Amino acid sequence: MRLSTSQIAAATGGTLHGPDVDIDSASIDSRSVRRGQLFVPIVAARDGHDFISAAVESGASAYLTDRAPDAAVDATAIQVADTAEALADVGRAVRALLPGRVVGVTGSVGKTSTKDLLAGVLETTFVTAASAKSFNNELGLPLTLAGAPDSTEAVVLEMGARGVGHIAQLCSIASPTVGVLTRVEGVHLEMFGTIEDVAQAKGELIDSLPADGLAVLNADDPRVAAMASRTSARVLTYGVENAADVYATDITLDDELRASFTLHSPWGQAPVKLGARGEHQVGNALAAAAAGGGLGVPLDQIVEGLFAAELSGLRMEMSTTAAGVTIVNDAYNANPTSMVAALTALARLDASRRYAVLGTMAELGDDSDAAHRSVAKQALDLGVTVIAVDEPHYGDGVTHVAGVDGAVAALSELQRGDAVLVKGSRVAALERVADALSE
Template sequence: MHLLASQIAAATGGTLHGPDVEVSSASIDSRSIAGGQLFVPIVADRDGHDFIAGAVDAGALVYLTDRAPDPAVAATAVRVADTSLALADLGRAVRAGLPPRVVGVTGSVGKTSTKDLLAGVLATTYATAASEKSFNNELGLPLTLLAAADDTEAVVLEMGARGVGHIALLCDIASPTVGVITRVEAVHLEMFGTLDDVAQAKGELVDSLPSDGIAVLNADHQIVRGMRDRTQARVLTYGVADDADVRATDIVLDEQLRASFTLHSPWGSTLIALQARGEHQVPNALAAAAAGCGLGVPIEALAAGLSDATLSGLRMEMTTTASGVVVINDAYNANPTSMAAGLSSLARLDARRRFAVVGTMAELGSDGPAAHREVARQAADLGITVIAVDEPAYGDGVAHVGGVGGAVAALGELADGDAVLVKGSRVAALERVVQALS
């Protein structure tokens, strides 16, 4: 969105210092500044104000600051009380000028993939903006709104939470008219506390919807299905359940783990063929279909949008090495639900030997040790050899190694017919194993 510095000052209650120039988007990272942007210095582990001069040198035309502007910095400044709160205020101001098609997507698992699939669906019919990567918090969400083009007709916003009240805050900024909830699982319990707390937090999305909005709920998940009582909006359900409004039958995976199925909906039925890999992407596609059709996307366009949609990186990326080894890079994140889905996908491959190189599943609280042992048990039942990297909680019966080198050494001499899944929480950064294998 193009904004004048004076509009930024008005939206944030700030004071303008310098020429009233125009910016096209915003950044909180001085290393990735593009010319013509607004720089928002965030005070966290490091003070973003220390990088204002560098951001201006890189092309920022305007910057926010909570202190007196530096006269040696040759750019317009807007002085505000708190730069993080000012960024949220800017998000609200931009949202007020957008059309009503603003979709929030949340859930314990699948929200980024659902966001990607829905963006592909809506883009067939509307000029669509969507969260980059996993820009899903109180900083990333307003940055997404500020990055939307002036002609934007629909926006898809991923919404994450670290506790009760966080999604309510994001909804206060974004005012979504459609809310999609994937699943509620016992993940991030170190931050939430209990599964009930997770459900309370995720349900804040449907709490916020207007009466003429749409709540898109997973009919196959009882906790999410029950959230229909928390919203005044119209409810659309999705899943394989017979009573789901949007449902899938005849699910088939090809040799590349890409799912195809027949989609049934109030708007008609059609064959869907996904590029996204894994049967666990089917419910994500159904959620995107329900939201898309609810917003007026024709079912023929819907099928094309789902077929063409690509997912954010490090999610079920499949490659084959020069020696014929199939490597599945699902290293972006991991929790018990997504780990089970990854193992199930690996087991579906036609392979001579199957290995899972796994890292820690972070933020599970007191449930962590048992959850890791359960993953090891599931892998054993599927005939998968587990190599655990820097995580002893997977217990006996698996190979425990240190670092990337240890994982590659434990895999040994791989050959045509072998398949390797690489998966762990973001802190494990196991994509390094994929790079080594490649």
């Protein structure tokens, strides 16, 4: 979104140094800065101020700074008290220029895929901007807003949280008019404490909605369904198991694990085929259909958007090696719910033998040991051979290995017709195993 540096100075309470120039987006990474951007140096493990000169050399038109501008840097500077807070203010300034179709998506699981599916639906009808990858925190969200084109008619923003109050902070920047809540699960309990705290935090999105807004709630999750009482906005429910405004029947999976179903909604019913893999994506698709329909996307366009939507990387990516082995790369992240969903999908594959290379499920708190053992048991019950990478808590009955090399060595006898699922929390970076097997 095009802003002048004088507008940014006014929005951030900063002081403008240098000529008034325009920027069309923002970046916090000097390595990926492109011409016309605002560079925002963040002070974290490394001080982004050390990279201002490099950012300007790469094309940044202006930069924020919390100290006196460097006279040797030939670019407009905006001096602010805190660069991270100023970035949030930039996000608020852009939000004030956008139309009312701003959707927040949150939940313990499924929020990135739901965001991607909803973006696909909205793109059929509106000029749409959406969070890249998982840009879902106090830095990523305003960066998404700042990068929205001037012609934007709808925005989809993923919202994550590390504790109570975080989503409320994001909503203070984004002012969403639509809130989509997927599920409340016992994940990130090391940060939240209890599942009730998770529900309280995720529900802050619903609390923030205006009276003329829309809450899209999962009828299959009692904690989410109960959040209807937290808003005066219109409520649309979706679900597979329980009665809902938007629901699916006749669910089937093809040989590529892509789901087809009949979509039922207040706007009619229609057959749907998803491009995304896994039966667990049906619920995410229903959430996207509910939000899209609530914003006025015609039913036939909803169907088209659900099929064409491109999911973020490392989510149920399927490939076949030259040796005829199927690799399912779902290595972006993991928690007990998504693990079971991926294992269930693997069990449905037409394969001679099925293997799951599993990494740690991080941030589960006191439930971590039991959760890992439970996932391993469910995998074994499904007939899946488990290879646990650097995670002893999967317990007995599985093969324990160290690192990528250990996982690849354990799979040295793979044969044509075998299938391998690779999944773990982001810290495990198990896509390296999928890459090695593919090579």
